Amino acid sequence: xxxxxxxxxxxALALAVAIAGAQAVLGFVGASGRDGRMMAGAAGLALGQVIxxxxxxxxxxxxxxxxxxxVQNVAEHSHSLKPLLYKVTGAWGNHEGSIVLWCLILAAxxxxxxGFGRGLPSALRSRVVGVLGxxxxxxxxxxxxxxxxxxxVWPPPDDGRDMNPLLQDPGLAxxxxxxxxxxxxxxxxxxxxxxxxxxxxxxxAWGRWVRPWALGAWSLLTGGIALGSWWAYYELGWGGYWFxxxxxxxSLLPWLTGTALLHSAIVVEKRDxxxxxxxxxxxxxxxxxxxxxxxxxxxxxxxxxxxxxxxTRGVFILGLLVAVIGGSLVLFAWRAPALVPTGIFAPxxxxxxxxxxxxxxxxxxxxxxxxxxxxLFAELLxxxxxxxxxxxxxxxxxxxxxxxxxxMPVGLLLPWKRASLGPALRQLWVVAxxxxxxxxxxxxxxxxVLPALGFVLAAWLVLGSLADIAGRVRLFRVPVGASLAxxxxxxxxxxxxxxxxxxxxxxxxxxxxMGLAQDRIAAAAVGESVAxxxxxxxxxxxxxxxxxxxxxxISQVTxxxxxxVVAVLHPGRRxxxxxxxxxxxxxxxxxxxxxxxxxxxxxxxxxxxxxxxxNPLAPWIWLGAMVMSFGGGxxxxxxxxxxxxxxxxxxxxxxxxx
Amino acid sequence: xxAPLGLFAIGGTSFYILLxxxxxxxxxxxxxxxxxxxxxxxxFGITEQPGLGGFDxxxxxxxxxxxxxxxxxxWCLPCVAEAPQLMALKKRGIPIYGVAYKDKAEKxxxxxxxxxxxxxxxxxxxxxxxGMEFGLYGVPETxxxxxxxxxxxxxxxxxxxxxxxxxxxPLLKKYA
Numbered sequence: 001x002x003x004x005x006x007x008x009x010x011x012a013l014a015l016a017v018a019i020a021g022a023q024a025v026l027g028f029v030g031a032s033g034r035d036g037r038m039m040a041g042a043a044g045l046a047l048g049q050v051i052x053x054x055x056x057x058x059x060x061x062x063x064x065x066x067x068x069x070x071v072q073n074v075a076e077h078s079h080s081l082k083p084l085l086y087k088v089t090g091a092w093g094n095h096e097g098s099i100v101l102w103c104l105i106l107a108a109x110x111x112x113x114x115g116f117g118r119g120l121p122s123a124l125r126s127r128v129v130g131v132l133g134x135x136x137x138x139x140x141x142x143x144x145x146x147x148x149x150x151x152x153v154w155p156p157p158d159d160g161r162d163m164n165p166l167l168q169d170p171g172l173a174x175x176x177x178x179x180x181x182x183x184x185x186x187x188x189x190x191x192x193x194x195x196x197x198x199x200x201x202x203x204x205a206w207g208r209w210v211r212p213w214a215l216g217a218w219s220l221l222t223g224g225i226a227l228g229s230w231w232a233y234y235e236l237g238w239g240g241y242w243f244x245x246x247x248x249x250x251s252l253l254p255w256l257t258g259t260a261l262l263h264s265a266i267v268v269e270k271r272d273x274x275x276x277x278x279x280x281x282x283x284x285x286x287x288x289x290x291x292x293x294x295x296x297x298x299x300x301x302x303x304x305x306x307x308x309x310x311x312t313r314g315v316f317i318l319g320l321l322v323a324v325i326g327g328s329l330v331l332f333a334w335r336a337p338a339l340v341p342t343g344i345f346a347p348x349x350x351x352x353x354x355x356x357x358x359x360x361x362x363x364x365x366x367x368x369x370x371x372x373x374x375x376l377f378a379e380l381l382x383x384x385x386x387x388x389x390x391x392x393x394x395x396x397x398x399x400x401x402x403x404x405x406x407x408m409p410v411g412l413l414l415p416w417k418r419a420s421l422g423p424a425l426r427q428l429w430v431v432a433x434x435x436x437x438x439x440x441x442x443x444x445x446x447x448x449v450l451p452a453l454g455f456v457l458a459a460w461l462v463l464g465s466l467a468d469i470a471g472r473v474r475l476f477r478v479p480v481g482a483s484l485a486x487x488x489x490x491x492x493x494x495x496x497x498x499x500x501x502x503x504x505x506x507x508x509x510x511x512x513x514m515g516l517a518q519d520r521i522a523a524a525a526v527g528e529s530v531a532x533x534x535x536x537x538x539x540x541x542x543x544x545x546x547x548x549x550x551x552x553x554i555s556q557v558t559x560x561x562x563x564x565v566v567a568v569l570h571p572g573r574r575x576x577x578x579x580x581x582x583x584x585x586x587x588x589x590x591x592x593x594x595x596x597x598x599x600x601x602x603x604x605x606x607x608x609x610x611x612x613x614x615n616p617l618a619p620w621i622w623l624g625a626m627v628m629s630f631g632g633g634x635x636x637x638x639x640x641x642x643x644x645x646x647x648x649x650x651x652x653x654x655x656x657x658x
Numbered sequence: 659x660x661a662p663l664g665l666f667a668i669g670g671t672s673f674y675i676l677l678x679x680x681x682x683x684x685x686x687x688x689x690x691x692x693x694x695x696x697x698x699x700x701x702f703g704i705t706e707q708p709g710l711g712g713f714d715x716x717x718x719x720x721x722x723x724x725x726x727x728x729x730x731x732x733w734c735l736p737c738v739a740e741a742p743q744l745m746a747l748k749k750r751g752i753p754i755y756g757v758a759y760k761d762k763a764e765k766x767x768x769x770x771x772x773x774x775x776x777x778x779x780x781x782x783x784x785x786x787x788x789g790m791e792f793g794l795y796g797v798p799e800t801x802x803x804x805x806x807x808x809x810x811x812x813x814x815x816x817x818x819x820x821x822x823x824x825x826x827x828p829l830l831k832k833y834a
Contacts, residue, residue, distance in 0.1 A: 280662060287666075314677045322670050329663040336659045373669075380672055385691050 002062075006071050009059020010150040013100075016052035016107070017144060019045050020137035023110070027130020031123040031198075039126035043114035046129050049136060050107040057104050060149050061091045070156035073097060073149040079162035079578050081549040089173035090163050096149035098176055102293060103143060105177075105184040106136050113188060120209060127195035128188070135187060138320050146313045162578035165550065171231035179224030179251060183289035185217025186258060189265075190286030193279045194328050197335040202275040207268030210282065212636055214265055218258045219632030225251050226625030237584040237599045239519060239613040241621055244393040249372040250292035256365040257285040260358045262632075267351045270416060274351075275339045277358070283332060287325040288365075294321065349419045353411030360404040367396045405457045405508065408501050409464020413471060431467050435459035446516065454512025461505025465498040492638040500631025507624025513617025523607040533614035536560050537598065542608060550574040555600045555608060557587070571600040571610075590619050692793060692801075692812035699727075699807050702788040704781030708763055710770070713755055713779035719807040724833045726754045726826075727801040728777070729789060731761045732769035734797045740816035744776035747822070752830070753778040759797050760786050802826065804833040 023045035030038030060073070064087050069075040077094045078087060086093075092101040110132035117125045143149075189210045196202045228251065233241045242248060261281040267274045294317045345351045371388045378384045409431065413424040438459040443452030470476075472494055473486040522530040529538040540556040554572040558565055567589035575582045589596045595618040601609030694700065699718045706712030718727065728744060730737040744754055756777035758766040763782060770780075783789055792801070795814040802811040810829055813821055 276659075284662070315674075318670065318673055318677060325666055326663070326670065329666050333659045333663045376676060377672065380676060 002066075005059050006063050006068065006150045006152065009056040009063075010148070012052045012055035012059070013140065013144055013148070013150065016049055016056065016103070017137055017140040019049045019052055020107075020133045020140055023049060023133030024130045024137060027126045027128075027133055031126040031130065034123065036122070039122055042126055042129045042133070046107070046110040046114040046133065049133070050104070050111040053100070053104045053107045053140070056150070057091075057100050060097055060100060061088055063150070064088065064091045067160070068156075069158070069160050070152050070154065071149075072151045072153040075153055075157050075160050077163050078160040079549060080159050081578075082160075082162060082168070083548055085170070085173065086163060086168045090167075091149075092176050093163055093167045093172070094149075096143070096147045098180070099139070099143050099147050100149055101177060102180050102184060103136060103140050105181050106132065106139065106187055109184060109188050110136060113191070117209075124192075124195055124199065124206075127198055128191040131191035131194045132187060135191075135324060138323060142316055142320055146316050159578075162549065162576065165574065165576040165581050165583045169231060169235050171227055171235065175224060175227040175231055178220055178227055180293070182217050182219075182221025182224045183251075183254060183293055185213060185220055186254060186261075186282075186286045186289050188213040188217070189261060189282040190328070193282035194331060196279060196339075197328075197331045200335055200338045202268065202279060202339050204269050204272050207265045207270075207278070210278075211262070211265045211269060214258060214262050214282075214285075215632050215636045218255070218262055219629045219636065221251070221255050221258060222625055222629040222632065225255060226622045226629070229625075230622045233618070234586050234588055235583075237586040237611075239517070239586075239597055239599075239611070239615065241514065241618070244371075244388075244390045246372050247292075249368050249393075250288075253365055253368060253372075254285050254288040254292055256361050256368070257281055257288055260361040260365075261285050263354045263357050263361075267354050271345060271351050273345060274355070274358075276336045279336065279339065280332060281358075283325075283328045287321075287328075290321055290324060346418050348414070348421055350411065350414045350416045352419075353407065353414045356407055357404065357411060360400055360407070364397055364400045364404070367400065368393065371396065402457065405461060405504070408461055408504065409467065412464065412468040412497060412501060427467055427471050428464060431460060431463040434463050448516065451512045451515035454508055454515060458505045458509035458512060461508060462502045465502035465505065468498050468501075469494070493635050496631045496633075496635030496638065498631075499634055500628045503624045503627030503629075503631055505624070506620050506627055510617045510620030510622075510624055513620060514615060517613060517615045517618070519611065519613040521601075521609065521611045523604070523609050525607045528607075530610060530612060532612050534561060535566065535596075535614070537610070537612050539608060539610060542603070547574065549578060550576045552585070553600065553603075555610075557598050557610065557612075559589070559596050567596050569596065569598045571598040573600050592619055592623075593617065595619060692809070694793065694801070694809040695812060697809055699803060699809060700791045702791040704757055704783050704788050707758060707766060707780040707782050709767070710775070710777075710780045712781045714781070717755065717779065718803055721753070721803065721805060721807065723805045724752070724810075724830055725778075725803050726752060727757065727803055728754055729757045729759045729783075729792070729794055729797050729799045730769075731759045731797045732765040733761065736816040737769075737798045738773060740798050740818075741773040741776070743817040743819075743822060745774045747826075748776040756780040757788060758782045759789050759794070760784065802829050 023042050026038045026045065027042035029035070030042055060071075063071045064074050064078050065084070067074070067078065067080045067087075069078075073094065073096050077097075078090050082090065091097045110129055113125065113132065114129050117128070120128075192206065192210045192213070196206055225248075228248070229241050232243065233239070261278065264274050264278045264281055268278050371392050374388050375386055378386050409428060410421070410424050413427055414421075435456045439452045439456030442455045443449065446452075469487075469490070472490055473483040475483050478486075518533045520530065520532045524530055524539040526539055526542055529536045531537070536559070538558045538560070540558055542553065542555050545552045545554055552572045552574045554570055557569045557571060559567045559569065569587035569589055571587040572585040573582055574585055584599050584601075586597060586599045588598075593616065595613070595615040597613035597615055597618075599611040599613075601611055603609070699715060702715060704712065704714065718725065726747065748754060754777050756779070758780060760783065761769075762784075766780070766782070770777075781788075786794075792799075798816055800813045800817055801809050804810050810833065811825060813825070817826075
């Protein structure tokens, strides 16, 4: 009976294509004809679509769990000895499965809009659901025609070919779902933008509706990127956290434009301005998400992360991208002039600050975009083989990031409409002095320049966020009790902004700390010690062990300082029996202030090569990203957003500093 | 308002062209160019593989007819995968010179006994110095050297049917 489950999934996938198509047609036709039944139908179909895709996805996971090697995808990427966790997560650890997951999240977004969007004007909701249906239909068709994970293979092999051992890791198991949820979440702001262009109307209510979606997607994307970076840090064993690899850049680009979108949507909501720009950002963010997911699949970009490439798939993907991105940009070119701005504003004001934010973030995005794609265009135009690496990105992104980080606390303190820099800067002088002291302490203490400047920025951001909260509760200007009462009454959105900005500060501190990192490669015999960063790293032993689908050479390294043991690490080297591939298992001991990081290399002449890293503040990078993500979540939990009262009167009631 | 669309149109067209080239193998993002192509075989020193005869640079400076130079190692899995290709080339009478890269002599001998010996002569590059002279990217790696000792092509990674029929055969015809 259960033999037919893959076919059931296959059928559900085909059904989902039909449902998504119908959802699009009913959504658009119903909205333009104001036909209540058709619009309700579109909403219902969105729900049906998510069920159908979930069945298909479930069938794939089931086939993987029960080791049905007659399913080609399972035969190619699984193995009977693989641990259960990776049998489940392995379902999305390959191209085909990950695309189904992508479609599942997209379908879930559509269902959420139709389920939770009851407060929306029905025509707008219907159009949004329609746009999402159209996008879904395209990508489901792509899955079915070029990347179907439920195809059978005959005769079935005795056992599978196993998954790339690098991917058999808990961090990476949950990285794709989080990242995809972030990518795909931006489909909703995109759908809102297209719907608004179709209606020719963008107002404050629109901004208020788009923001929670952008926020949610942004928070998930932040978490997803951080998880990916963390995985690269501990699994690839290079001791680095960001490599400016095309795939990493592809995930950073929508994050950057999404961050800009998040901020410009506030201006639409509060000041009814920047409409055209915000709509363009919404389109751009989802477009970059699509490029991030799919262009790396076409094999055009070379990357350590990409799955096997296939040019025929590439043409289909390009067609889809042209339809989605090109279509929405044509619509934009045609309809955007109708979106007249109604708000006016002064350059020095909260909205002015948000524009500075947008300009700088988008400049960074443009630089990263050009750097990532330049090798392609150099090859195309000049036939030259070049690669653009970290030095380019570090040198171009840094000059743009520094003013952005400097402006962040100032922007938080500027009131809407009209402001002068004076009061904001007066509130920040203490922060500036404190940040300067931090920098001076690091700079003179350790005789370094760039990391010290990094710590200045980090302190400026964290303390600036505190100053913002302190200013809001009028700390030391009213009695402490009154300040506490104000603290309790602060809207969550105020906390959210402060927390997210402070999280950026924590991240910057981590990056600056990594600027102080030391590493050493040394060959050591058992019992021998290597000195690094004032610590003695002693190789205690080397031994062989067995795992379920790998053999491991494991070592013990004891780190001590002045005779006192600080940590014991067990770096190893795993040889996976099926794929005959070796991975290094870096061992990390973190004190949260510093990471002790050891990698076991080759052995020769009785000595083992050890690569040792001393990484100050490394965990703060991911901690900072998590704090930022949490800040996004806080803002999402703000009651005003949750209720989403689409009345314009609500905005002034929050006061000038909301 | 048309600017974003224009930008996208340019990008889309470029990607389409690249995809077409990817399909016809004109463009390969993983290809690693070699600075040796078009140049004389570099100076290099290798030692003899015991019992299997060695060779030195003089064998490659003016071989008179095209030869292949193959870097391999017993510890390299793609080398096992390409062994049948090399054996087939040997059967066709193409001289192949082998360099065992960073390998122990007895391991090399074992490897050749198990997977066949396609080489006219074998040298050992235990320290990887010759690999350095050639700008070796990894093993296996194969160089096509014409009758005058000029490097004409280099393939990093295992030789495949496509490489033999699509690249080596035309080169053999051209430089015969």
